[in-house]
Amino acid sequence: MDDDKPNARWEQRTEIPLFMASLAFIAAYATLVLAVHMPSGWRALCWFAMLGLWALFVVDYVVRWRLGGQRFLRFAASHFLHTVVVVLPLLRPLRIVPLYDAIQRRQGAPLLSLYARVITYASLSTLLLGFAGALAVYQQERGAPGATMHTFGDAVWWAASTLTTVGYGDITPVTPTGRVIATGMMACGLGLLGAVTGSFSSWLMQTFSRQGDERRPPRP
Incomplete structure (x- = not known):
């Protein structure tokens, strides 16, 4: 079964936390853009948060690549959306389909x-x-x-x-x-x-x- 594959298990376990992390990334970015007069310490905190969250997305991408057992260029081409959201992390919340799939596997029948x-x-x-x-x-x-x-x-x-x-x-x-x-x-x-x-x-x-x-x- 597909659920028994390592990459399927990884996605099922990490999709929801990573989606929440992507929302946190957008929140930090929105704070930087909209809070113009925010103190420099808070701005630095937002930058560090964004950098840490982006590093988390990169780690997830590398793990998926290694678990997939493909060459990097082939993996990047066959997982185009994964590649895009690593380069442009603001687009990470667009991966709603895998998120829904992960929730559905936990709840059973489609809602x-x-x-x-x-x-x-x-x-x-x-x-x-x-x-x-x-x-x-x-x-x-x-x-x-x-x-x-x-x-x-x-x-x-x-x-x-x-x-x-x-x-x-x-x-x-x-x-x-x-x-x-x-x-x-x-x-x-x-x-x-x-x-x-x-x-x-x-x-x-x-x-x-x-x-x-x-x-x-x-x-x-």
């Missing part, structure tokens, strides 16, 4: 249908990605010459319009790094929005089809 799981995953991923993206772009745009993003509220509004592919254009990144982050968020927004709309449409079609079958008179 949600397939469509509900996809919609929930995509919605939570959108919220986490939007918050992390707003923080990252706001850090780059704040105080930049010609910037239209002056407050964190502006950054949240920009992230919402970007992820939903609306793109009003009233607030736009002007720094190179901010535009790179924006490009990634637009790509992720298209994928997540497509997952939500596709799953919701499939669920509606399945529901209406089932109702039609129930109302159809039986054949003589």
